[in-house]
Amino acid sequence: MSFYDILREQAGSRWSELSSGVPAAAVEKAVLAEDPSPGQFAALLSAGAEAHLETMAIRAQALTLKHFGRTIQLYTPLYISNYCDNECVYCGFNVANIIDRKRLSPAEVEKEAAFLASTGLRHVLVLTGESREMSPVSYIAECVRVLRGYFSSISIEVYPLAKEEYSALIKEGVDGLTIYQEVYDEALYARLHGRGPKSDYRFRLDAPERGARAGMRSVNIGSLFGLDDWRKEVFLTGLHARYLQNRFPDVDIGAAIPRMRPHEGLFTGAVTVTDTNIVQAILALRIFLPRLSLSVSTRERSSLRDNLVPLGITRMSAGSMTCVGGHTAAGGAGAPQFEISDERSVADIMAMLKEKGYQPVLKDWMRI
Protein backbone atom coordinates (compact mmCIF):
# COMPACT_ATOMS: atom_id res chain seq x y z
CA MET A 1 0.00 0.00 0.00
CA SER A 2 1.25 3.43 -0.92
CA PHE A 3 -0.38 6.80 -1.46
CA TYR A 4 -0.04 5.97 -5.13
CA ASP A 5 -2.99 3.56 -4.82
CA ILE A 6 -5.16 6.32 -3.40
CA LEU A 7 -4.04 8.68 -6.13
CA ARG A 8 -5.07 6.22 -8.78
CA GLU A 9 -8.52 5.89 -7.22
CA GLN A 10 -8.86 9.66 -7.45
CA ALA A 11 -7.80 9.86 -11.07
CA GLY A 12 -10.41 11.65 -13.09
CA SER A 13 -12.74 12.36 -10.20
CA ARG A 14 -14.08 15.56 -8.70
CA TRP A 15 -12.01 17.97 -10.72
CA SER A 16 -14.91 19.47 -12.61
CA GLU A 17 -16.84 19.72 -9.35
CA LEU A 18 -14.02 21.74 -7.81
CA SER A 19 -14.25 24.51 -10.34
CA SER A 20 -18.02 24.60 -10.70
CA GLY A 21 -21.04 24.38 -8.54
CA VAL A 22 -21.01 23.21 -4.98
CA PRO A 23 -24.20 24.28 -3.17
CA ALA A 24 -23.59 27.02 -0.58
CA ALA A 25 -25.21 24.85 2.08
CA ALA A 26 -22.65 22.10 1.46
CA VAL A 27 -19.79 24.59 1.88
CA GLU A 28 -21.31 25.96 5.09
CA LYS A 29 -21.65 22.45 6.49
CA ALA A 30 -18.08 21.61 5.53
CA VAL A 31 -16.76 24.72 7.31
CA LEU A 32 -18.19 23.53 10.62
CA ALA A 33 -17.63 19.79 10.18
CA GLU A 34 -15.82 18.13 13.10
CA ASP A 35 -13.95 15.66 10.92
CA PRO A 36 -14.49 16.77 7.33
CA SER A 37 -14.68 14.07 4.68
CA PRO A 38 -12.61 14.32 1.49
CA GLY A 39 -15.82 15.39 -0.24
CA GLN A 40 -16.21 18.25 2.24
CA PHE A 41 -12.56 19.17 1.76
CA ALA A 42 -13.27 19.41 -1.98
CA ALA A 43 -16.23 21.66 -1.21
CA LEU A 44 -13.93 23.98 0.77
CA LEU A 45 -11.58 24.14 -2.20
CA SER A 46 -14.31 24.71 -4.74
CA ALA A 47 -14.73 27.95 -6.64
CA GLY A 48 -18.06 28.37 -4.87
CA ALA A 49 -16.34 28.42 -1.46
CA GLU A 50 -14.59 31.65 -2.41
CA ALA A 51 -17.75 33.41 -1.28
CA HIS A 52 -17.26 31.90 2.19
CA LEU A 53 -13.65 32.84 2.84
CA GLU A 54 -14.44 34.97 5.89
CA THR A 55 -16.34 32.21 7.70
CA MET A 56 -13.66 29.74 6.70
CA ALA A 57 -11.04 32.10 8.12
CA ILE A 58 -12.85 32.38 11.45
CA ARG A 59 -13.05 28.61 11.72
CA ALA A 60 -9.44 28.08 10.59
CA GLN A 61 -8.15 30.63 13.07
CA ALA A 62 -10.03 29.03 15.97
CA LEU A 63 -8.73 25.57 15.07
CA THR A 64 -5.16 26.81 14.75
CA LEU A 65 -5.28 28.63 18.07
CA LYS A 66 -6.61 25.54 19.81
CA HIS A 67 -3.95 23.24 18.45
CA PHE A 68 -0.91 25.49 18.08
CA GLY A 69 -1.69 28.49 20.28
CA ARG A 70 -0.42 31.97 19.47
CA THR A 71 2.90 30.72 18.19
CA ILE A 72 4.73 30.57 14.87
CA GLN A 73 7.81 28.43 14.49
CA LEU A 74 10.67 29.97 12.54
CA TYR A 75 13.24 28.13 10.47
CA THR A 76 15.77 29.08 7.89
CA PRO A 77 16.86 27.39 4.69
CA LEU A 78 20.55 26.74 4.07
CA TYR A 79 21.56 25.97 0.49
CA ILE A 80 24.73 23.92 0.47
CA SER A 81 24.93 22.90 -3.21
CA ASN A 82 23.20 23.89 -6.44
CA TYR A 83 24.59 21.19 -8.72
CA CYS A 84 21.71 19.40 -10.37
CA ASP A 85 21.16 16.61 -12.88
CA ASN A 86 17.53 17.46 -13.58
CA GLU A 87 15.79 19.57 -16.14
CA CYS A 88 12.85 20.90 -14.18
CA VAL A 89 11.61 23.66 -16.43
CA TYR A 90 10.46 25.81 -13.49
CA CYS A 91 13.69 25.77 -11.46
CA GLY A 92 16.80 27.95 -11.52
CA PHE A 93 19.05 24.97 -10.76
CA ASN A 94 17.99 23.22 -14.02
CA VAL A 95 21.07 21.47 -15.41
CA ALA A 96 20.50 23.18 -18.76
CA ASN A 97 20.79 26.65 -17.21
CA ILE A 98 24.26 28.12 -17.44
CA ILE A 99 24.68 29.47 -13.93
CA ASP A 100 27.37 29.66 -11.27
CA ARG A 101 27.50 26.24 -9.66
CA LYS A 102 28.77 25.93 -6.16
CA ARG A 103 29.06 23.44 -3.36
CA LEU A 104 30.01 24.55 0.13
CA SER A 105 32.93 22.94 1.88
CA PRO A 106 32.33 21.91 5.51
CA ALA A 107 34.29 24.99 6.58
CA GLU A 108 32.02 27.20 4.47
CA VAL A 109 28.96 25.44 5.90
CA GLU A 110 30.26 26.27 9.35
CA LYS A 111 30.57 29.96 8.46
CA GLU A 112 27.00 30.06 7.18
CA ALA A 113 25.79 28.12 10.22
CA ALA A 114 27.52 30.46 12.64
CA PHE A 115 25.95 33.46 10.91
CA LEU A 116 22.44 31.95 10.86
CA ALA A 117 22.64 30.71 14.45
CA SER A 118 23.69 34.18 15.60
CA THR A 119 20.21 35.39 14.65
CA GLY A 120 18.77 33.06 17.30
CA LEU A 121 17.31 30.55 14.84
CA ARG A 122 17.67 26.94 15.96
CA HIS A 123 15.80 25.14 13.17
CA VAL A 124 17.57 24.78 9.85
CA LEU A 125 16.47 23.27 6.55
CA VAL A 126 19.40 21.99 4.47
CA LEU A 127 18.90 22.13 0.70
CA THR A 128 20.80 20.77 -2.26
CA GLY A 129 20.19 20.43 -5.95
CA GLU A 130 19.61 16.91 -7.13
CA SER A 131 23.03 15.53 -7.92
CA ARG A 132 24.06 12.29 -6.31
CA GLU A 133 27.49 12.79 -7.75
CA MET A 134 28.14 16.33 -6.52
CA SER A 135 26.17 16.19 -3.27
CA PRO A 136 26.13 12.53 -2.25
CA VAL A 137 24.58 11.36 1.02
CA SER A 138 28.06 11.19 2.55
CA TYR A 139 28.54 14.91 1.79
CA ILE A 140 25.13 15.80 3.26
CA ALA A 141 26.04 13.78 6.36
CA GLU A 142 29.32 15.66 6.67
CA CYS A 143 27.48 18.98 6.56
CA VAL A 144 24.92 17.75 9.10
CA ARG A 145 27.73 16.91 11.51
CA VAL A 146 28.90 20.52 11.25
CA LEU A 147 25.38 21.91 11.65
CA ARG A 148 24.73 19.86 14.78
CA GLY A 149 26.93 22.24 16.67
CA TYR A 150 24.70 25.20 15.80
CA PHE A 151 21.12 24.01 15.45
CA SER A 152 18.77 22.01 17.65
CA SER A 153 16.72 20.69 14.73
CA ILE A 154 17.96 19.84 11.25
CA SER A 155 15.65 19.08 8.33
CA ILE A 156 16.66 18.18 4.80
CA GLU A 157 15.19 19.10 1.45
CA VAL A 158 17.26 17.06 -0.96
CA TYR A 159 16.65 14.55 -3.74
CA PRO A 160 14.56 11.50 -2.74
CA LEU A 161 16.58 8.89 -0.85
CA ALA A 162 16.22 5.22 -0.02
CA LYS A 163 14.94 4.40 3.46
CA GLU A 164 18.40 3.26 4.59
CA GLU A 165 19.87 6.57 3.47
CA TYR A 166 17.25 8.47 5.48
CA SER A 167 18.10 6.28 8.47
CA ALA A 168 21.78 7.06 8.06
CA LEU A 169 21.10 10.81 8.04
CA ILE A 170 18.80 10.51 11.06
CA LYS A 171 21.67 8.87 12.93
CA GLU A 172 23.81 11.88 12.06
CA GLY A 173 21.23 14.25 13.54
CA VAL A 174 18.57 14.93 10.91
CA ASP A 175 15.02 14.91 12.30
CA GLY A 176 12.89 16.39 9.52
CA LEU A 177 12.24 15.75 5.85
CA THR A 178 10.77 18.12 3.31
CA ILE A 179 10.04 16.79 -0.15
CA TYR A 180 7.56 18.35 -2.53
CA GLN A 181 5.97 16.30 -5.25
CA GLU A 182 5.87 19.51 -7.35
CA VAL A 183 2.85 18.23 -9.27
CA TYR A 184 0.63 15.25 -8.46
CA ASP A 185 -0.72 14.88 -11.99
CA GLU A 186 1.41 12.02 -13.30
CA ALA A 187 1.18 12.93 -16.99
CA LEU A 188 2.06 16.58 -16.38
CA TYR A 189 4.85 15.48 -14.03
CA ALA A 190 6.31 13.41 -16.86
CA ARG A 191 6.18 16.40 -19.20
CA LEU A 192 7.87 18.74 -16.72
CA HIS A 193 10.57 16.31 -15.63
CA GLY A 194 11.60 14.80 -18.92
CA ARG A 195 15.18 13.92 -18.09
CA GLY A 196 17.26 13.15 -15.05
CA PRO A 197 16.60 11.08 -11.92
CA LYS A 198 13.60 13.21 -10.99
CA SER A 199 11.63 11.69 -13.86
CA ASP A 200 10.90 8.76 -11.51
CA TYR A 201 7.47 9.94 -10.28
CA ARG A 202 6.82 7.02 -8.00
CA PHE A 203 10.20 7.10 -6.22
CA ARG A 204 9.54 10.75 -5.33
CA LEU A 205 5.92 10.18 -4.34
CA ASP A 206 6.86 7.44 -1.88
CA ALA A 207 9.79 9.39 -0.37
CA PRO A 208 7.74 10.91 2.49
CA GLU A 209 6.66 7.41 3.52
CA ARG A 210 10.21 6.11 3.37
CA GLY A 211 11.35 9.01 5.52
CA ALA A 212 8.58 8.44 8.06
CA ARG A 213 9.37 4.75 8.20
CA ALA A 214 13.03 5.54 8.72
CA GLY A 215 12.11 7.55 11.82
CA MET A 216 11.85 11.19 10.75
CA ARG A 217 10.04 13.24 13.40
CA SER A 218 8.52 15.60 10.87
CA VAL A 219 7.69 15.18 7.20
CA ASN A 220 6.58 18.04 4.95
CA ILE A 221 4.94 17.67 1.60
CA GLY A 222 3.46 19.96 -1.00
CA SER A 223 3.15 20.81 -4.64
CA LEU A 224 4.47 23.80 -6.51
CA PHE A 225 1.63 26.21 -7.15
CA GLY A 226 1.44 27.35 -10.72
CA LEU A 227 2.16 24.10 -12.51
CA ASP A 228 -1.38 22.73 -12.60
CA ASP A 229 -4.91 23.55 -11.42
CA TRP A 230 -4.21 24.52 -7.81
CA ARG A 231 -7.57 23.26 -6.49
CA LYS A 232 -6.79 19.77 -7.67
CA GLU A 233 -3.22 19.95 -6.42
CA VAL A 234 -4.23 21.12 -2.94
CA PHE A 235 -6.92 18.45 -2.81
CA LEU A 236 -4.31 15.77 -3.53
CA THR A 237 -1.81 17.36 -1.13
CA GLY A 238 -4.50 17.21 1.57
CA LEU A 239 -5.28 13.57 0.83
CA HIS A 240 -1.57 12.77 0.86
CA ALA A 241 -1.12 14.52 4.21
CA ARG A 242 -4.12 12.72 5.68
CA TYR A 243 -2.81 9.40 4.42
CA LEU A 244 0.55 10.08 6.09
CA GLN A 245 -1.06 11.23 9.34
CA ASN A 246 -3.15 8.08 9.54
CA ARG A 247 -0.32 5.78 8.63
CA PHE A 248 2.34 7.43 10.78
CA PRO A 249 0.51 8.91 13.78
CA ASP A 250 3.75 9.62 15.61
CA VAL A 251 5.17 11.78 12.81
CA ASP A 252 4.41 15.50 12.61
CA ILE A 253 3.06 15.88 9.08
CA GLY A 254 3.24 19.28 7.45
CA ALA A 255 2.40 20.86 4.14
CA ALA A 256 3.49 23.95 2.30
CA ILE A 257 2.01 25.93 -0.51
CA PRO A 258 5.03 27.17 -2.44
CA ARG A 259 4.04 29.43 -5.30
CA MET A 260 6.19 29.69 -8.38
CA ARG A 261 8.63 32.59 -8.39
CA PRO A 262 10.84 34.12 -11.08
CA HIS A 263 14.01 32.10 -11.60
CA GLU A 264 16.73 31.45 -14.19
CA GLY A 265 15.29 30.03 -17.39
CA LEU A 266 12.19 30.81 -19.36
CA PHE A 267 9.29 28.84 -17.93
CA THR A 268 6.89 31.12 -16.11
CA GLY A 269 4.19 28.67 -15.18
CA ALA A 270 1.05 27.50 -16.78
CA VAL A 271 -1.46 28.61 -14.19
CA THR A 272 -1.89 31.88 -12.32
CA VAL A 273 -2.42 31.47 -8.60
CA THR A 274 -3.77 34.56 -6.85
CA ASP A 275 -3.44 35.62 -3.22
CA THR A 276 -7.10 34.71 -2.77
CA ASN A 277 -6.31 31.22 -4.00
CA ILE A 278 -3.41 30.90 -1.54
CA VAL A 279 -5.66 31.99 1.32
CA GLN A 280 -8.39 29.53 0.32
CA ALA A 281 -5.85 26.72 0.10
CA ILE A 282 -4.55 27.43 3.62
CA LEU A 283 -8.02 27.70 5.13
CA ALA A 284 -9.25 24.52 3.48
CA LEU A 285 -6.19 22.54 4.55
CA ARG A 286 -6.52 23.79 8.12
CA ILE A 287 -10.20 22.90 8.40
CA PHE A 288 -9.64 19.48 6.80
CA LEU A 289 -6.58 18.63 8.93
CA PRO A 290 -6.57 20.73 12.13
CA ARG A 291 -3.18 19.43 13.33
CA LEU A 292 -1.34 19.81 10.05
CA SER A 293 1.75 22.00 10.25
CA LEU A 294 1.53 24.64 7.52
CA SER A 295 4.53 26.63 6.35
CA VAL A 296 4.84 29.70 4.22
CA SER A 297 8.22 30.67 2.84
CA THR A 298 9.83 33.90 1.71
CA ARG A 299 8.62 33.10 -1.79
CA GLU A 300 5.65 35.20 -0.70
CA ARG A 301 5.96 38.94 -0.20
CA SER A 302 6.03 40.33 3.30
CA SER A 303 2.57 41.92 3.32
CA LEU A 304 0.88 38.66 2.32
CA ARG A 305 2.97 36.65 4.80
CA ASP A 306 1.97 39.02 7.61
CA ASN A 307 -1.69 38.67 6.73
CA LEU A 308 -1.46 34.88 6.62
CA VAL A 309 -0.15 34.66 10.21
CA PRO A 310 -3.53 34.55 11.95
CA LEU A 311 -5.21 32.38 9.32
CA GLY A 312 -3.74 28.97 9.96
CA ILE A 313 -0.05 28.84 9.18
CA THR A 314 2.25 27.51 11.89
CA ARG A 315 5.74 27.89 10.42
CA MET A 316 7.59 30.58 8.52
CA SER A 317 11.04 30.74 7.06
CA ALA A 318 13.10 33.77 7.96
CA GLY A 319 16.35 35.36 6.94
CA SER A 320 16.33 33.28 3.76
CA MET A 321 18.70 33.29 0.82
CA THR A 322 18.24 30.80 -1.98
CA CYS A 323 21.81 30.91 -3.27
CA VAL A 324 24.62 28.69 -2.05
CA GLY A 325 26.78 30.48 0.48
CA GLY A 326 24.62 33.57 0.32
CA HIS A 327 24.98 34.71 3.90
CA THR A 328 28.72 34.89 4.19
CA ALA A 329 29.59 34.84 0.48
CA ALA A 330 32.45 32.55 1.37
CA GLY A 331 34.28 32.20 -1.91
CA GLY A 332 31.41 33.88 -3.81
CA ALA A 333 27.78 32.82 -3.81
CA GLY A 334 26.18 30.59 -6.44
CA ALA A 335 23.09 31.50 -8.45
CA PRO A 336 19.76 31.45 -6.59
CA GLN A 337 17.11 28.74 -7.04
CA PHE A 338 14.41 31.40 -7.26
CA GLU A 339 13.96 35.01 -6.24
CA ILE A 340 12.70 35.58 -2.74
CA SER A 341 10.04 38.19 -2.00
CA ASP A 342 10.40 38.78 1.71
CA GLU A 343 13.91 39.98 2.42
CA ARG A 344 13.37 41.03 6.02
CA SER A 345 15.85 39.99 8.69
CA VAL A 346 15.04 37.42 11.36
CA ALA A 347 14.76 40.23 13.90
CA ASP A 348 12.24 42.05 11.70
CA ILE A 349 10.11 38.92 11.28
CA MET A 350 10.18 38.34 15.03
CA ALA A 351 9.14 41.94 15.66
CA MET A 352 6.28 41.59 13.18
CA LEU A 353 5.03 38.41 14.90
CA LYS A 354 5.18 40.00 18.34
CA GLU A 355 3.35 43.01 17.01
CA LYS A 356 0.59 40.69 15.81
CA GLY A 357 0.40 38.95 19.19
CA TYR A 358 2.25 35.81 18.15
CA GLN A 359 5.23 34.23 19.86
CA PRO A 360 8.09 33.45 17.49
CA VAL A 361 9.29 29.96 18.42
CA LEU A 362 12.95 29.59 17.55
CA LYS A 363 13.53 26.27 19.23
CA ASP A 364 11.01 23.47 19.34
CA TRP A 365 13.18 20.39 19.46
CA MET A 366 16.59 19.21 20.52
CA ARG A 367 18.71 16.20 19.76
CA ILE A 368 18.08 13.58 22.43
Added chain:
Amino acid sequence: MTDTLEIGGRKIVNRLFIGTGKFASYPVMRRALEESRAEVVTVALRRVDSSSGTENILDYVPKGCIVMPNTSGARNADEAVRIARLARASGSTEWIKIEVIQDNKYLLPDNLETVKATEILAKEGFVVLPYMSPDLSMARRLVDAGAAAVMPLGSPIGSNRGVKTRELIEILVREIKIPVIVDAGLGAPSDACECMQFGCSAVLVNTAIAIAEDPAGMAKAFSDAVAAGRLAYRSGLPSAGTGASASSPLTGFLHEDSHRQ
Protein backbone atom coordinates in the same frame (compact mmCIF):
# COMPACT_ATOMS: atom_id res chain seq x y z
CA MET B 1 -4.19 24.82 59.24
CA THR B 2 -3.35 25.58 55.65
CA ASP B 3 -4.59 23.01 53.21
CA THR B 4 -1.53 21.93 51.26
CA LEU B 5 -0.76 19.36 48.63
CA GLU B 6 2.49 17.54 49.22
CA ILE B 7 4.45 16.21 46.27
CA GLY B 8 8.13 15.32 46.21
CA GLY B 9 8.67 16.86 49.63
CA ARG B 10 7.22 20.21 48.54
CA LYS B 11 4.11 21.75 50.05
CA ILE B 12 1.86 23.41 47.47
CA VAL B 13 -1.01 25.71 48.35
CA ASN B 14 -2.25 26.69 44.88
CA ARG B 15 -3.65 23.61 43.23
CA LEU B 16 -3.74 25.16 39.76
CA PHE B 17 -0.71 24.05 37.75
CA ILE B 18 -0.09 25.94 34.52
CA GLY B 19 1.41 24.90 31.19
CA THR B 20 3.56 27.43 29.36
CA GLY B 21 2.99 26.63 25.68
CA LYS B 22 0.80 28.58 23.28
CA PHE B 23 1.10 32.04 24.91
CA ALA B 24 1.40 35.07 22.64
CA SER B 25 4.64 36.05 24.36
CA TYR B 26 6.74 35.30 27.40
CA PRO B 27 5.68 38.55 29.14
CA VAL B 28 2.01 37.60 28.63
CA MET B 29 2.79 34.19 30.11
CA ARG B 30 4.56 35.75 33.09
CA ARG B 31 1.59 38.00 33.85
CA ALA B 32 -0.71 34.98 33.79
CA LEU B 33 1.55 33.06 36.16
CA GLU B 34 1.82 36.04 38.49
CA GLU B 35 -1.88 36.84 38.44
CA SER B 36 -2.85 33.24 39.22
CA ARG B 37 -0.12 32.85 41.87
CA ALA B 38 0.59 29.45 40.40
CA GLU B 39 3.28 27.52 42.24
CA VAL B 40 3.88 24.74 39.73
CA VAL B 41 4.47 25.38 36.04
CA THR B 42 5.38 22.91 33.35
CA VAL B 43 7.78 23.79 30.54
CA ALA B 44 8.52 21.70 27.46
CA LEU B 45 12.25 21.10 27.44
CA ARG B 46 12.13 21.18 23.63
CA ARG B 47 11.27 24.90 23.86
CA VAL B 48 14.01 25.83 26.35
CA ASP B 49 16.99 27.53 24.76
CA SER B 50 19.62 28.28 27.33
CA SER B 51 22.19 29.41 24.78
CA SER B 52 23.11 33.04 25.10
CA GLY B 53 21.62 35.77 22.97
CA THR B 54 18.04 34.60 22.82
CA GLU B 55 15.12 34.93 25.18
CA ASN B 56 14.89 32.06 27.63
CA ILE B 57 11.39 31.02 28.71
CA LEU B 58 12.69 30.16 32.18
CA ASP B 59 13.60 33.81 32.79
CA TYR B 60 9.89 34.58 32.61
CA VAL B 61 8.80 32.11 35.26
CA PRO B 62 8.28 33.95 38.57
CA LYS B 63 10.81 33.14 41.28
CA GLY B 64 9.66 30.52 43.73
CA CYS B 65 7.65 28.54 41.19
CA ILE B 66 8.43 24.86 40.91
CA VAL B 67 9.46 24.33 37.29
CA MET B 68 8.37 20.92 36.13
CA PRO B 69 9.97 20.18 32.75
CA ASN B 70 7.93 17.92 30.50
CA THR B 71 8.97 15.41 27.90
CA SER B 72 6.80 16.78 25.09
CA GLY B 73 7.88 15.22 21.82
CA ALA B 74 8.83 11.86 23.30
CA ARG B 75 7.39 9.02 21.24
CA ASN B 76 8.45 6.19 23.52
CA ALA B 77 9.83 5.51 27.00
CA ASP B 78 13.42 5.69 25.85
CA GLU B 79 13.00 9.21 24.41
CA ALA B 80 11.14 10.36 27.53
CA VAL B 81 13.95 9.09 29.72
CA ARG B 82 16.57 10.84 27.61
CA ILE B 83 14.65 14.13 27.68
CA ALA B 84 14.24 13.85 31.45
CA ARG B 85 17.96 13.32 31.91
CA LEU B 86 18.71 16.30 29.65
CA ALA B 87 16.34 18.38 31.78
CA ARG B 88 18.12 17.39 34.95
CA ALA B 89 21.52 18.00 33.37
CA SER B 90 20.41 21.49 32.38
CA GLY B 91 20.01 22.29 36.02
CA SER B 92 16.30 22.24 36.67
CA THR B 93 14.50 20.47 39.51
CA GLU B 94 14.08 16.74 39.91
CA TRP B 95 10.46 17.10 38.89
CA ILE B 96 9.49 15.70 35.53
CA LYS B 97 6.15 15.46 33.81
CA ILE B 98 6.20 12.47 31.52
CA GLU B 99 4.43 12.82 28.22
CA VAL B 100 4.79 9.92 25.82
CA ILE B 101 2.65 10.46 22.76
CA GLN B 102 2.64 8.42 19.60
CA ASP B 103 -0.52 9.93 18.29
CA ASN B 104 -0.24 13.41 16.85
CA LYS B 105 -3.89 13.58 15.89
CA TYR B 106 -5.45 13.42 19.34
CA LEU B 107 -2.27 13.72 21.42
CA LEU B 108 -3.42 10.81 23.54
CA PRO B 109 -0.69 9.30 25.71
CA ASP B 110 0.80 5.83 25.43
CA ASN B 111 0.17 4.45 28.91
CA LEU B 112 2.41 1.41 28.51
CA GLU B 113 5.49 3.41 27.52
CA THR B 114 4.62 5.94 30.22
CA VAL B 115 4.79 3.24 32.88
CA LYS B 116 8.17 2.09 31.58
CA ALA B 117 9.59 5.61 31.65
CA THR B 118 8.15 6.26 35.11
CA GLU B 119 9.79 3.16 36.51
CA ILE B 120 13.23 4.08 35.16
CA LEU B 121 13.09 7.73 36.20
CA ALA B 122 11.64 7.15 39.67
CA LYS B 123 14.54 4.78 40.35
CA GLU B 124 16.90 7.56 39.28
CA GLY B 125 15.43 9.85 41.90
CA PHE B 126 13.12 11.95 39.76
CA VAL B 127 9.80 13.18 41.11
CA VAL B 128 7.69 11.71 38.33
CA LEU B 129 4.26 13.01 37.34
CA PRO B 130 3.01 10.99 34.38
CA TYR B 131 0.37 12.23 31.95
CA MET B 132 -1.98 9.33 31.23
CA SER B 133 -5.28 8.16 29.89
CA PRO B 134 -7.42 7.50 32.97
CA ASP B 135 -7.24 3.76 33.53
CA LEU B 136 -7.21 2.13 36.94
CA SER B 137 -4.85 -0.73 36.11
CA MET B 138 -2.35 1.61 34.56
CA ALA B 139 -2.64 4.06 37.45
CA ARG B 140 -1.88 1.21 39.88
CA ARG B 141 1.13 0.25 37.80
CA LEU B 142 2.28 3.87 37.88
CA VAL B 143 1.97 3.89 41.66
CA ASP B 144 4.03 0.69 41.83
CA ALA B 145 6.55 2.22 39.43
CA GLY B 146 7.11 5.10 41.83
CA ALA B 147 5.04 7.94 40.41
CA ALA B 148 4.60 10.93 42.72
CA ALA B 149 1.15 11.65 41.26
CA VAL B 150 -0.91 10.58 38.29
CA MET B 151 -2.14 13.05 35.69
CA PRO B 152 -5.17 11.68 33.84
CA LEU B 153 -6.57 13.68 30.94
CA GLY B 154 -10.00 15.29 31.17
CA SER B 155 -10.28 15.29 27.38
CA PRO B 156 -7.71 15.52 24.59
CA ILE B 157 -5.03 18.24 24.91
CA GLY B 158 -6.18 21.58 23.61
CA SER B 159 -9.74 20.38 23.01
CA ASN B 160 -11.26 22.56 25.77
CA ARG B 161 -14.01 19.96 26.08
CA GLY B 162 -13.91 19.66 29.86
CA VAL B 163 -13.95 16.54 32.05
CA LYS B 164 -15.29 14.02 29.57
CA THR B 165 -13.51 11.22 31.41
CA ARG B 166 -15.04 12.06 34.79
CA GLU B 167 -16.36 8.58 35.58
CA LEU B 168 -12.91 7.08 35.10
CA ILE B 169 -11.10 9.82 36.98
CA GLU B 170 -13.50 9.48 39.90
CA ILE B 171 -12.49 5.84 40.14
CA LEU B 172 -8.85 6.91 40.31
CA VAL B 173 -9.67 9.46 43.01
CA ARG B 174 -11.30 6.74 45.06
CA GLU B 175 -8.74 4.01 44.53
CA ILE B 176 -5.35 5.65 44.02
CA LYS B 177 -3.56 6.82 47.10
CA ILE B 178 -1.26 9.33 45.42
CA PRO B 179 -2.49 12.73 44.14
CA VAL B 180 -4.72 12.66 41.07
CA ILE B 181 -4.14 15.77 38.96
CA VAL B 182 -6.36 16.34 35.94
CA ASP B 183 -4.24 17.42 33.01
CA ALA B 184 -5.54 18.48 29.62
CA GLY B 185 -8.83 19.35 28.07
CA LEU B 186 -10.21 21.71 30.73
CA GLY B 187 -11.80 24.52 28.77
CA ALA B 188 -13.34 26.74 31.44
CA PRO B 189 -12.83 27.56 35.12
CA SER B 190 -16.04 25.63 35.86
CA ASP B 191 -14.37 22.48 34.50
CA ALA B 192 -11.45 22.97 36.88
CA CYS B 193 -13.85 23.64 39.74
CA GLU B 194 -15.71 20.44 38.93
CA CYS B 195 -12.51 18.37 39.11
CA MET B 196 -11.67 19.82 42.50
CA GLN B 197 -15.21 19.28 43.80
CA PHE B 198 -15.11 15.57 43.16
CA GLY B 199 -11.81 15.19 44.91
CA CYS B 200 -8.93 15.68 42.50
CA SER B 201 -5.81 16.99 44.17
CA ALA B 202 -4.99 19.59 41.50
CA VAL B 203 -5.49 20.45 37.84
CA LEU B 204 -3.13 21.52 35.07
CA VAL B 205 -4.33 24.04 32.49
CA ASN B 206 -2.61 25.56 29.50
CA THR B 207 -4.59 26.15 26.31
CA ALA B 208 -7.70 27.68 27.88
CA ILE B 209 -5.55 30.28 29.64
CA ALA B 210 -2.97 30.86 26.91
CA ILE B 211 -5.38 31.56 24.08
CA ALA B 212 -7.93 33.54 26.10
CA GLU B 213 -8.33 37.19 25.15
CA ASP B 214 -6.92 38.16 28.54
CA PRO B 215 -4.69 35.30 29.71
CA ALA B 216 -3.91 36.94 33.07
CA GLY B 217 -7.59 37.41 33.83
CA MET B 218 -8.37 33.84 32.78
CA ALA B 219 -5.50 32.47 34.88
CA LYS B 220 -6.89 34.25 37.93
CA ALA B 221 -10.38 32.92 37.15
CA PHE B 222 -9.03 29.36 36.98
CA SER B 223 -7.10 29.85 40.20
CA ASP B 224 -10.19 31.11 42.02
CA ALA B 225 -12.30 28.29 40.59
CA VAL B 226 -9.78 25.70 41.75
CA ALA B 227 -9.74 27.20 45.23
CA ALA B 228 -13.54 27.27 45.33
CA GLY B 229 -13.81 23.68 44.14
CA ARG B 230 -11.27 22.55 46.69
CA LEU B 231 -13.08 24.35 49.50
CA ALA B 232 -16.36 22.78 48.40
CA TYR B 233 -14.77 19.35 48.47
CA ARG B 234 -13.26 19.89 51.91
CA SER B 235 -16.53 21.28 53.13
CA GLY B 236 -18.27 18.05 52.33
CA LEU B 237 -20.08 18.69 49.08
CA PRO B 238 -22.91 16.16 49.28
CA SER B 239 -22.53 14.99 45.71
CA ALA B 240 -18.81 14.45 46.10
CA GLY B 241 -19.52 11.05 47.58
CA THR B 242 -16.55 11.21 49.91
CA GLY B 243 -16.01 12.91 53.19
CA ALA B 244 -19.68 13.88 53.58
CA SER B 245 -21.74 12.91 56.57
CA ALA B 246 -25.07 14.14 57.85
CA SER B 247 -24.84 16.25 60.98
CA SER B 248 -27.37 14.04 62.75
CA PRO B 249 -27.03 10.44 61.57
CA LEU B 250 -30.28 9.35 59.97
CA THR B 251 -30.04 5.86 61.38
CA GLY B 252 -28.70 6.97 64.73
CA PHE B 253 -31.86 5.86 66.51
CA LEU B 254 -30.93 2.22 65.87
CA HIS B 255 -27.78 2.65 67.94
CA GLU B 256 -29.72 4.51 70.59
CA ASP B 257 -32.10 1.53 70.75
CA SER B 258 -29.23 -0.91 71.11
CA HIS B 259 -27.88 1.13 73.97
CA ARG B 260 -31.14 0.94 75.69
CA GLN B 261 -31.21 -2.76 75.41
